[in-house]
Amino acid sequence: MGEKTKIEWTDATWNPIRGCSRVSEGCRNCYAESIAARFSGTGRPYEGLAEFKGGDARWTGEVRLIEKHLEDPLHWKEPQRIFVNSMSDLFHPGVKLEWLADIFGVMARAPQHTYQILTKRPDRMLDALRAGSVPDVALAFEQTYGQSWPPANWWFGVSVEDQGTANRLLPILARCPAAVRFVSYEPAIGPVDFFAAMDCNLAAVAEFDWIICGGESCPHARPMDPAWPRSVRNLCSDLGIPFFMKQMGGQCGHNDVPIPEDLAIKEFPQGLNG
Ligand code: SF4
Numbered sequence: 001m002g003e004k005t006k007i008e009w010t011d012a013t014w015n016p017i018r019g020c021s022r023v024s025e026g027c028r029n030c031y032a033e034s035i036a037a038r039f040s041g042t043g044r045p046y047e048g049l050a051e052f053k054g055g056d057a058r059w060t061g062e063v064r065l066i067e068k069h070l071e072d073p074l075h076w077k078e079p080q081r082i083f084v085n086s087m088s089d090l091f092h093p094g095v096k097l098e099w100l101a102d103i104f105g106v107m108a109r110a111p112q113h114t115y116q117i118l119t120k121r122p123d124r125m126l127d128a129l130r131a132g133s134v135p136d137v138a139l140a141f142e143q144t145y146g147q148s149w150p151p152a153n154w155w156f157g158v159s160v161e162d163q164g165t166a167n168r169l170l171p172i173l174a175r176c177p178a179a180v181r182f183v184s185y186e187p188a189i190g191p192v193d194f195f196a197a198m199d200c201n202l203a204a205v206a207e208f209d210w211i212i213c214g215g216e217s218c219p220h221a222r223p224m225d226p227a228w229p230r231s232v233r234n235l236c237s238d239l240g241i242p243f244f245m246k247q248m249g250g251q252c253g254h255n256d257v258p259i260p261e262d263l264a265i266k267e268f269p270q271g272l273n274g
Contacts, residue, residue: 003072008266009212009244010116011080016070016103017088017095019049019063023120026161026187029218032087033057063094070102073110081114090117091124100128108145111153118157118184120165122172125156129176150178155269157182157210162190166197174198174207180269181207185232186214186246188224194235206239210269215249217256224249229263242267 005013020032027033036050037057050059073082084090090103107115119125129150132138138149150156156178158169166185173181185192194211198204213232215224229245236243245263250256 005083005086007083007086008246009081009268010083010086012076013083013086014069014072015085015087016066016072016106017063017085017090017092017099018046018066019059019061019094020088020092021059021061021094023089024161024165025189026120026159026165029187029216029220030057030059031218033059035087061094063088063092065096065099065102071106073106073113076110076113079112079114081116084115084117089119089121091119091121091128093121093124105145107154108141108147108151111145111147111151113153115154116157116182117154118159118182120159120169122158122169122176126172126176129156129178133177152179154178155180155182155210157184159184159186160192161185161187163192163197164190166192166194170194170197170208171199171204174204180209182210182212182269183208184212184214185229186212187216187222187249188213188228189216189222191225191228192232194232202239205235206241208241210242210244210267211236212244212246214246215257217247217249217252219251221249221251226260226263233263233265242269244268 003013033050034057036046037052040046040050049062050057132141132149141149156176158173160166160169160183194205211232213229216222233243243265244267245259245265248257248259
């Protein structure tokens with residue numbers, strides 16, 4: 001088995017990269033950053049990658065390949081959905097191209113799994129996918145691994161939190177040549193109109209294969225208006241896009257808001273079950 005997780009839309013997490021830096025408001029209460037800061041002492045797993053500044057956790061901006069975890073999926077025989085880099089961003093600018101190639105190589109060599117790659121930096125994701133789409137690179141990939149580029153079991157997604165991030169990131173995701181393109185609208189800190197973000201082109205919105213919604217859940221959580229996920233649920237229902245309501249959010253444990261019955265939908269793409 002892979003590394004267990006409470007994230008319901010995946011089975012396991014795999015973190016071959018550690019370290020990140022904030023890129024938008026959605027990162028303000030980044031859970032990975034606080035965990036990293038807690039384990040950043042000398043000899044600890046996140047040494048040099050995060051620290052406490054005035055009591056607040058902060059990434060240092062350094063990013064590192066964790067060699068001992070690079071090949072983890074090769075050892076997990078049972079097929080599972082794997083969230084790649086739940087504690088970082090695979091397309092952070094500090095992730096070297098050769099590290100990306102190593103990680104993609106491991107994914108290709110463990111094709112029994114489904115890989116869920118989620119980023120707040122889709123420009124670099126698009127570059128990586130396009131580099132692979134250049135005929136000789138794609139051919140080399142096919143000849144080495146016997147799989148077409150990009151493999152259908154690699155799902156690519158973006159993380160958005162409000163209309164501004166949706167406007168910037170969704171059109172880039174739409175251009176990614178992936179079998180499954182997904183959107184994580186979490187933490188939802190403002191409403192998102194997917195139709196507006198895609199220049200009022202409904203056919204372009206219908207190209208997304210899965211939308212996950214979630215309110216922020218942490219001690220300083222910013223509240224989500226239930227009207228925001230409801231409008232996304234309606235859009236998904238109209239367009240036949242699988243919808244996954246992860247959580248309403250709240251200030252962790254004691255204050256988390258239960259999911260209302262009409263939003264309690266947990267669908268997966270391609271007819272897959274949870
Ligand atoms: S991109 Fe993700 S991991 Fe990186 S700081 Fe933002 S929320 Fe945290």
